Amino acid sequence: xxxxxxxxxxxxxxxxxxxxxxxxxxxxxxxxxxxxxxxxxxxxxxxxxxxxxxxxxxxxxxxxxxxxxxxxxxxxxxxxxxxxxxxxxxxxxxxxxx
Numbered sequence: 001x002x003x004x005x006x007x008x009x010x011x012x013x014x015x016x017x018x019x020x021x022x023x024x025x026x027x028x029x030x031x032x033x034x035x036x037x038x039x040x041x042x043x044x045x046x047x048x049x050x051x052x053x054x055x056x057x058x059x060x061x062x063x064x065x066x067x068x069x070x071x072x073x074x075x076x077x078x079x080x081x082x083x084x085x086x087x088x089x090x091x092x093x094x095x096x097x098x
Contacts, residue, residue: 020080020084028051029051029057032077034067034074034075035049048073
Protein backbone atom coordinates (compact mmCIF):
# COMPACT_ATOMS: atom_id res chain seq x y z
CA UNK A 1 0.00 0.00 0.00
CA UNK A 2 1.36 3.43 -0.99
CA UNK A 3 1.72 6.22 1.54
CA UNK A 4 -0.08 9.53 0.99
CA UNK A 5 3.28 11.15 0.18
CA UNK A 6 4.06 8.53 -2.49
CA UNK A 7 0.63 9.03 -4.04
CA UNK A 8 1.16 12.82 -4.09
CA UNK A 9 4.54 12.36 -5.75
CA UNK A 10 2.93 10.38 -8.58
CA UNK A 11 -0.18 12.56 -8.80
CA UNK A 12 1.75 15.78 -9.40
CA UNK A 13 4.12 14.84 -12.19
CA UNK A 14 7.26 16.73 -13.11
CA UNK A 15 5.71 17.35 -16.53
CA UNK A 16 2.67 18.97 -14.97
CA UNK A 17 4.84 21.16 -12.73
CA UNK A 18 6.90 22.17 -15.80
CA UNK A 19 3.70 23.18 -17.64
CA UNK A 20 2.43 25.25 -14.71
CA UNK A 21 5.85 26.88 -14.34
CA UNK A 22 5.96 27.76 -18.07
CA UNK A 23 2.55 29.43 -17.86
CA UNK A 24 3.62 31.33 -14.78
CA UNK A 25 6.90 32.45 -16.32
CA UNK A 26 5.09 33.62 -19.47
CA UNK A 27 2.89 35.97 -17.40
CA UNK A 28 3.92 39.55 -16.67
CA UNK A 29 6.61 39.91 -13.98
CA UNK A 30 5.90 40.02 -10.27
CA UNK A 31 4.68 41.51 -8.08
CA UNK A 32 0.99 41.63 -8.86
CA UNK A 33 -0.89 43.73 -6.29
CA UNK A 34 -4.66 43.99 -5.98
CA UNK A 35 -6.02 47.50 -5.37
CA UNK A 36 -9.67 47.83 -4.39
CA UNK A 37 -11.44 51.18 -4.27
CA UNK A 38 -12.43 52.01 -0.69
CA UNK A 39 -10.05 49.43 0.74
CA UNK A 40 -6.67 50.31 -0.79
CA UNK A 41 -7.31 53.68 -2.41
CA UNK A 42 -10.09 56.27 -2.43
CA UNK A 43 -10.85 57.03 -6.06
CA UNK A 44 -10.86 55.17 -9.35
CA UNK A 45 -11.64 51.58 -10.09
CA UNK A 46 -10.43 48.23 -8.81
CA UNK A 47 -7.30 47.00 -10.59
CA UNK A 48 -4.26 44.76 -10.36
CA UNK A 49 -0.94 46.59 -10.54
CA UNK A 50 1.58 44.56 -12.53
CA UNK A 51 5.32 44.68 -11.83
CA UNK A 52 7.29 47.56 -10.43
CA UNK A 53 10.02 49.97 -11.48
CA UNK A 54 11.40 49.17 -14.93
CA UNK A 55 9.26 46.02 -15.03
CA UNK A 56 6.00 47.93 -14.48
CA UNK A 57 3.31 46.98 -16.99
CA UNK A 58 -0.17 48.26 -17.72
CA UNK A 59 -2.66 47.61 -14.91
CA UNK A 60 -5.26 44.87 -15.28
CA UNK A 61 -8.91 45.76 -14.75
CA UNK A 62 -11.36 42.89 -14.48
CA UNK A 63 -15.01 42.98 -15.50
CA UNK A 64 -17.44 40.93 -13.45
CA UNK A 65 -14.86 39.74 -10.91
CA UNK A 66 -15.53 39.92 -7.20
CA UNK A 67 -12.96 41.45 -4.86
CA UNK A 68 -12.09 37.91 -3.74
CA UNK A 69 -11.55 36.87 -7.39
CA UNK A 70 -9.27 39.85 -8.02
CA UNK A 71 -7.28 39.28 -4.82
CA UNK A 72 -6.87 35.59 -5.72
CA UNK A 73 -5.66 36.33 -9.26
CA UNK A 74 -3.17 38.92 -8.04
CA UNK A 75 -1.77 36.73 -5.25
CA UNK A 76 -1.59 33.64 -7.46
CA UNK A 77 1.23 35.27 -9.45
CA UNK A 78 3.39 35.23 -6.31
CA UNK A 79 1.97 32.05 -4.74
CA UNK A 80 2.37 29.66 -7.67
CA UNK A 81 6.17 29.88 -8.00
CA UNK A 82 6.53 29.27 -4.24
CA UNK A 83 4.17 26.30 -4.37
CA UNK A 84 6.02 24.78 -7.33
CA UNK A 85 9.31 25.13 -5.46
CA UNK A 86 7.83 23.53 -2.34
CA UNK A 87 6.33 20.62 -4.30
CA UNK A 88 9.63 19.96 -6.07
CA UNK A 89 11.47 20.05 -2.72
CA UNK A 90 9.00 17.60 -1.18
CA UNK A 91 9.18 15.26 -4.17
CA UNK A 92 12.98 15.21 -3.88
CA UNK A 93 12.71 14.57 -0.15
CA UNK A 94 10.37 11.65 -0.72
CA UNK A 95 12.57 10.09 -3.36
CA UNK A 96 15.79 10.77 -1.43
CA UNK A 97 17.38 12.62 -4.36
CA UNK A 98 19.39 15.79 -3.66
